Amino acid sequence: MVVGSSQRSLRGVLTYGTLMLFAAYSLFPFLWMIDTALKPVAEVRSADPSFWIDAPTLSNFTRVLLDSEFLTYFRNSLIVAAGSTILTIAVSVFCSYALSRWAYLSLSRLVGGALLLSQMIPGVLLLVPLYILMQRLGLLSTYAALIIVYCTFTIPLCTFMLKGFFDAVPRELEDASEIDGCSRTGFILRVLLPVSAPGIFATAVFAFVTAWNEFMFGYVLINSDARRTLTPGIMLFKGSHLTDWGGLMAASVLAVLPIALGFVYLQRFLVEGLSAGAVKG
Helix, strand or coil: CCCCHHHHHHHHHHHHHHHHHHHHHHHHHHHHHHHHHCCCHHHHCCCCCCCCCCCCCCHHHHHHHHCCCHHHHHHHHHHHHHHHHHHHHHHHHHHHHHHHHCCCCHHHHHHHHHHHHHCCCCHHHHHHHHHHHHHHCCCCCCHHHHHHHHHHHHHHHHHHHHHHHHHCCCHHHHHHHHHCCCCHHHHHHHHHHHHCHHHHHHHHHHHHHHHHHCCHHHHHHCCCCCCCCHHHHHHHHECCCCECHHHHHHHHHHHHHHHHHHHHHHHHHHHHHHHHCCCCC
């Protein structure tokens, strides 16, 4: 069937128009957050909210950066997210390699089933047991508590993600490395990791964002401002009787902006890694 140029143009207009509507729908909360962060207090509390700003101001951002502990919370989140990501990838690489290469063993199937089962348990059910465990270990209000807890949730899923990438690596590469005298650990470090670099990067991004955005455990396990992370720290702008909406939105924008900009810059590598795990070589 021959499609005329007018029909192709109409389909293109409809396609891109639909995509623009979905993009606007998805971006609207973020745009409204930026809009509120740039409004003075009088406009924020106006009875007739509007997207238009009569007197734009940066006072909310200035107050968040200079008059609060936002930078401390930002540093803490960076330390916790980076630490949990490094530990997650270090454990998941070896675990996923074992599940990929010895999938026929009953022990591998048992471990894989246990990891899958762990993903079906809501995190809120583990809140009290993990709190008691961290209390007895003397790790409350420490970076180690959050890093350990975040790894318990990210390692299982990251293991399955990496297993898909490792399944796509031909076994002939491992056989050739073994013939050349390379040990199994040497093969993982010198061959498997470089070949699977896009997939490992995509998995690391997922683990980092998961730890960066987590709220519940950061709110419960950390009671000190010196160790408080970003998501619970932002909640301090919401008081029991009054909410500083301008400061809350400004802090939210500053928390989301680095991740959003990083994702835009690294999107090509992320898509490449995700697609690499979907096709077996």
